[in-house]
Amino acid sequence: MGLMKGSTLFAIFLGSAAIFGSFILEGGKPAALLVIPAMVIVFGGTLAAAMAGSSLQHILRIPTLLRIAFFPPKIDKKHIIDQILLFATIARRDGILGLERRLDDIHYPFLRKLIEISIDGADPETMAAIADTDIEFITERHNANIGLFTKMGGYSPTMGIIGTVMGLISTLAAAGGDPTDLIHHIATAFIATMWGIFMANIVFLPIADKLRAVHTAELQMMNIMIIGVSSLQLGETPSVIRSKLISAFPLAEQSALRSAPLPVPPAI
Numbered sequence: 001m002g003l004m005k006g007s008t009l010f011a012i013f014l015g016s017a018a019i020f021g022s023f024i025l026e027g028g029k030p031a032a033l034l035v036i037p038a039m040v041i042v043f044g045g046t047l048a049a050a051m052a053g054s055s056l057q058h059i060l061r062i063p064t065l066l067r068i069a070f071f072p073p074k075i076d077k078k079h080i081i082d083q084i085l086l087f088a089t090i091a092r093r094d095g096i097l098g099l100e101r102r103l104d105d106i107h108y109p110f111l112r113k114l115i116e117i118s119i120d121g122a123d124p125e126t127m128a129a130i131a132d133t134d135i136e137f138i139t140e141r142h143n144a145n146i147g148l149f150t151k152m153g154g155y156s157p158t159m160g161i162i163g164t165v166m167g168l169i170s171t172l173a174a175a176g177g178d179p180t181d182l183i184h185h186i187a188t189a190f191i192a193t194m195w196g197i198f199m200a201n202i203v204f205l206p207i208a209d210k211l212r213a214v215h216t217a218e219l220q221m222m223n224i225m226i227i228g229v230s231s232l233q234l235g236e237t238p239s240v241i242r243s244k245l246i247s248a249f250p251l252a253e254q255s256a257l258r259s260a261p262l263p264v265p266p267a268i
Contacts, residue, residue, distance in 0.1 A: 006070060006071060008069050008070050008206060008207065008210045009070040009071075011206065012202055012203060012206065015202045016198075016202060019198065019202070020033070032187075032188075032191075033191060033194070033195075035188055035191040035192070037163070037167075037192075038160075038163045038167070038188075038189075038191045038192035038195055039192075039195055041159055041160075041162060041163035041166070041192055042156060042159045042160050042163060042192055042195040042196045042199060043195075043199075045155070045159035045162065045163075046152050046155045046156045046159050046196075046199070046204075047059070047152075049151075049152075049155040049159070050148060050151055050152050050155065053151060054148060054151075058144065058145075058148060059148075061145070062148075065145050065148070065149070065207075065211065066207065068211065068214060069207045069210040069211055069214070072210070072213075072214045072217075073214075075217050075218070075220075075221050077220075077221065077224060077248055077249070078257070079107075080108065080111065080221060080224055080225065080228075081224065081228070081242065081245045081246065081248075081257075082263050083105075083106065083107075083108075083111070083263075084111070084224075084225070084228035084229065084232065084241065084245065085228075085238045085241060085242055085245075085262055085263050086263040087099055087102065087115065087232060088228070088231070088232045088236070088237075088238045088241050089238050089262065089263065090102065091232050091235075092235065092237070092238070096118055096119060096232075096233070097119060099115055099118070099119060100119050103115065103116065108221075108225070110131075110134070110221075110222055110225055111225045111229070113134075114127060114131060114225055114226065114229040115229060117130060118229060118232070118233050123233070124230040124233045124234060127226075127229065127230065127233065128226060128230060131222070131225075131226045134222075135219065135222060138218070138219075138222075139215070139219070142211070142215040142218075143215075145211055146208050146211045146212050146215070147208075149204050149205070149207045149208035149211065150204075150205065150208045152199075152200075152204040153200040153201070153204035153205035153208060154200070156196045156197075156199045156200040156204060157193070157196040157197050157200050158196070159192075159196050160192045160193040160194070160195055160196015160197060161192075161193055161196065162192070163189075163191075163192025163193070163195075163196070164189050164190055164192045164193045166189075166192075167186075167188060167189025167190075167191075167192060168186065168189045170189075171186055171188075171189055220248060224245055224248055227244055227245060228241055228244075228245055231244060238262050238263075239262065242257070242258065242262070243258065246258060
C-alpha cells in the first residue's frame with residue numbers, strides 16, 4: 001500500500017471547486033474574485049515572508065516539494081521485504097560476502113547502504129547506529145520542508161488581513177461619493193482575506209500534511225530495512241525474518257503474506 005499518486009492535487013481541485021462553485025451558485029461572478037492587487041499582496045507577501053525566514057535555496061526547492069506532495073514516490077513494502085528475504089537466503093547459503101555480487105540488484109539506496117555496511121564487517125549495533133544517524137538527518141531535512149509550508153499557511157491569512165486593511169483604508173479615504181460604490185469597494189477589499197484563508201487551508205497546510213505523510217511512509221520503509229538487515233546479519237532464517245517484517249502490514253493481510261513461498265535465489 002502506498003500514498004495514492006495525485007490525491008493531493010485532486011483534493012485541492014475538489015476543495016477549490018466546492019468553494020468557488022458555491023460562490024457561483026449564490027450568484028457571484030468569478031471575475032469578482034480575481035482582484036490582482038489583493039492576490040499580489042497574498043501570494044507575494046506570503047512568499048516574501050517565507051523567504052525572510054528561510055534560505056533562497058530552500059525557497060527554490062518549492063517546485064520539487066510540490067511534485068513530491070502531488071505525486072509521491074511509490075513505496076512497495078512487499079517488494080522490499082521480498083528482496084530482503086532473498087538476500088537472507090543467499091547469506092545463509094553463501095555467507096554475508098556472497099551478497100557483494102548482488103548489490104546492483106538493489107533498487108533502494110538506503111537498503112544498498114545497509115548491505116554494503118554489513119559486507120564491510122559492521123555488527124548489527126554499528127549498522128543500526130549508522131542508520132539512526134541517517135534517519136536523524138533525513139528527519140531534520142524533511143521537517144524543514146514541512147515547516148516551510150506550515151509557515152506559509154500561517155503567513156497567508158495574515159497577508160490577507162493586511163490586504164483587506166489596506167483596501168479599507170483606501171476605500172474610506174475616498175468616501176463621500178455614491179454609497180453603492182463605497183459598498184462595492186468594501187466588498188472588494190475583503191477579497192484579500194478570502195485568498196489568504198483559501199491558500200492557507202486548501203493549499204499550504206494540506207501540502208505540509210502530505211509531506212509529513214510521505215516522510216512517515218519513508219521512515220517506515222527505512223525501519224523495515226534496518227530490522228531486516230539486522231536479522232540477516234544475525235543469521236536468522238528467512239521465515240523468521242518474514243514474520244518480523246510483515247508486522248508492517250495490517251493483520252488481515254499478514255496471513256496471506258506468511259503463507260506465500262519464500263524467494264528462491266538463482267543458482268551460482
